[in-house]
Amino acid sequence: MAGQTLYDKLWQNHLVEQRDDGSALIYIDRQLIHEVTSPQAFEGLRLAGRKPWRRDANLAVPDHNVPTELRERAGGVAAIEDPVSRLQVQTLDDNCDDFDLVKFDINDVRQGIVHVVGPEQGATLPGMTVVCGDSHTSTHGALGALAHGIGTSEVEHVLATQTLIQQKMKNMLVRVDGKLQQGVTAKDVALAIIGKIGTAGGTGYAIEFGGEVVRELSMEGRMTLCNMSIEAGARMGMIAVDDTTLDYVKGRPYAPAGEMWDLAVAAWRELHSDDDAVFDAVVTLQGADIKPQVTWGTSPEMVLPVDGQLPDPAAIDDATSKAAVTRALAYMGLDASSQITDIKLDRVFIGSCTNSRIEDLRAAAAVVKGRKVASSIKQALVVPGSGQVKKQAEEEGLDRIFLDAGMEWREPGCSMCLAMNADKLGAGEHCASTSNRNFEGRQGFGGRTHLVSPAMAAAAAVAGHFVDVRQWQEAG
Amino acid sequence: MRAFTVHSGLVAPMDRANVDTDLIIPKQFLKSIKRSGFGPNLFDELRYLDEGQPGEDCSKRPLNEEFPLNFPRYQGASVLLARENFGCGSSREHAPWALEDYGFRAIIAPSFADIFYNNCFKNGVLPIAIDEATVDRLFDEMYADEGYQLTIDLERQLVITPTGEEIPFDVDAFRRQCLLEGLDDIGLTLQRAEAIRAYEASARQKSPWLFDVIR
Structure with missing residues (x-):
């Protein structure tokens, strides 16, 4: 018999029962909960008169629509200006109280983006099955865990049964x-x-x-x-x-x-x-x-090395691809066959569950240290992934470096990665973003996202357009 | 959950690849704490010319007349014909909630993203993966025939065209059964509570660090 893969082992270790129809019942060790994908799950429990199977398997934290400006943040949940966001964050608090689950409050130093908080607190560990109503739960796989995103119905299923019905991948x-x-x-x-x-x-x-x-x-x-x-x-x-x-x-x-x-x-x-x-x-x-990468289009696969040239739809045969490239160029306001380094930027976002940890902030700070953000940049946001990351960055003086360069230093949250709070792009604006998705409208209605590393985003903030950070670092 | 057995309905196109769940339902509508009412905001950024806000009366908003779902011929559609990798990106179940609330009961595409595919079954929406050449052909037939309808028979796992052609599709047995009977899968799983407790007791022995830490 052939050996097992890491995934095979994790699956086997969590198998409650295999069924004849090909499905399996898999035990879930840890569920992370945030405010956006959980209210309907708690409501479902309530309507069916069910309780969480195991309260100590869950950890909740608000992240998606918390404000990141200190002025608004300092007043806690009650001070969130958008009434719809406020209700959602308040609902998370209420649900955790009602069902007796542990949560980190909005201004707890342990608060942050769920996928930063989990590993940081040791709440997600090697060998665990980890789920969350968020597709970036795959992050925790870095620990040697079986971790994936689920929908709200499954959030409820895990709350009620501590298991999921799965098909093996x-x-x-x-x-x-x-x-x-x-x-x-x-x-x-x-x-x-x-x-x-x-x-x-x-x-x-x-x-x-x-x-x-x-x-x-x-x-x-x-x-x-x-x-x-x-x-x-x-x-x-x-x-x-x-x-x-x-x-x-x-x-x-x-x-x-x-x-x-x-x-x-x-x-x-x-x-x-x-x-x-x-x-x-x-x-x-x-x-x-592998060279530094920059996405030019509206799907993460529309990516090029920084010295790359954008595609020309006229040179593409396949009709669906041709249509996709044509539409992406139009949405992004970019010319066929132009250079990545010609893309001029309006905003810069350093943050998100992809790139908001201390090493990310150090990498960005190393690039902007002693430099200034280009005058053509309307805003350069740095949003730490958690209160702990923020605290450590401030101890290392990174906040001063960002502020001296003309960047904004914010409170932790998901922020402009998905623009559920006030941090968003205006229509037509180009953003160098360390987040994970460049979909149409993702960072704001009509916004244009370019995904890059923290160092590349920082260099772009200083130059006002994309530059090859490898040369930048040599020069610096 | 609403059961799905046989459904016949008007077919509408979403003729682009890699439709992501941000496009299906933009983020501002995810602030809702309810499970219903997302239909008017399905494909919001494509359907309307302005930026939609939660709670807004969509009947007063400017429509994008070039977007097919706004064409008179597709009004009342309940089967969505789509391209590869439909539903990629965010895990938001608001995507199938919006599709279901709008009136779609089935989506036909060459392929679906995994999380979206799974979420559909929890909401009485049937995602049907059919090979690309056949999907191409269905697009052609639909464009050529105003009022084009398809019948979907989940019991027999067939898509049936207006000419009576039967196109088979795969669906795994457990999901099919849940959808056919409109079953609550939490209730089903709780029938296995003893097996879960037995697993848990053994895990507690083997991996005690996984228990009683977060409290």
Whole structure:
């Protein structure tokens, strides 16, 4: 019998029962809850007279529509100006009180984006099954966990039963060999993978990321990579447990300690694919070939290296692709065959569950230190992923560097990644964004998003247009 | 959940690939704490010329006359014909809620994103994946024939065209059964409570660090 993949092991470890019809009942260790996709689930419980199966399996935190300006934030939930957002955040608080679930309040230092908070607090751990009503739950796979987004009906199902009815996915290995060039980051690797396999390339698969490049990424880099699995169509992305994982987890508030730590580590050491494991699909990239990436269109697969030239629909044969490229160029207000470095920017957003951790902020700060944001940039926002990240960044003086450069330093939340709060693009505005989706209207009605790494976003803020951060860093 | 057995209805097009759930229902409508009422905002940024706001009366808003769902011939459509990777992106169940609330009972496309596909079944909306060449042909037939209807028979797993052609489709047995009978799958799972408790007792022995930490 062939060996098992990491996904096979995690699946097997959580199998309550396999059914004859091909479905399986899978046990869920941890559910993260936020304000947007949970109210209808709690209401469902209430209507059916049900209670949460296990209160200690859940952790709630508001993130999607919390204000990030201190002026509005300081007053807590009651001070949220948008009454619809306020009601939603208040409803999360009320539901957690009613059902006796643990939540971090809006101004708790532990509050932040669910996918930053989970690993940071040790609330998500290696070997767990982790779900949340949010597609970027794949982030937690970086810990060697089986983690994926679910809809609200499934949020309710997990609350009520601590399980999900699942069909097993196929296994895909994405291996990135060799080394990355200086100035190329996990974000560029993620975008390069999506550029190669497309936004549906991972549909039906659980992706495991491997290879020397992945092994050498920090935990935060691995989170960035796994975060964007869903943009490649895979609900879940994961990385084998190694010393990097264990060093990261050790000492986190909810992580095991003492004898329990040793017991856990013994189990976690098994969380890797066996040497003779068989994958249904294998994709390989060479780390040295990956340049800083910039998306030009309205799907994450519409991505190019920074020295790239935009496509020309006239040169595309396939009718659906031709139509998609034509529509994307029109929406983005860009000319066929123009250069990535010609794209002029109006706003810059550094934040989101993809890139708002301390290493992301350090990378951005290193680029803007001693420089100024270009006068043509209307706004450059830096939004830390959690209160803890904000605190640490301030201890390191990063906030001063951003403010001195002319950027705004905000309170933690999802912010302009999806523009559910007041942070949004105006129609027609171009934004260099460290977030994960460049869909039409994602960051604001008519807004135009370009996905990049934190260093690339910072360099673009200073230059006013995209520049190759590799040269920038050499010059700096 | 509303059961789905056999459905016949007018077909409307969403003729582009990679339709994401942000496009199906934009973020500002996700602030609602309700499960219904999303229909008027389905494809909001394509259907209207202005930026929609939650709670707004959409009957007063300027329509995009070039968007097919606004064409007179597609009014009352209940089957959506779409392209590859439909429903990609965000896991928001508001997407199938909006489609269902608008009146769509089935979506036919060459492929669907995984989370969206799963969410549809929880809401009485049947996503049907059929090979690309056949979908191309259905698009051609629909464009050529105003009032083009399809019949979908979930029991027999067939899409039936106006000429009586029967196109088979796959759907996994559990999801099919839940949809045919309109079953509440939480109720079904709770019938297995003993198995869940048995698993839990064993996990508590093997991995005690997973329990009683968040309180």
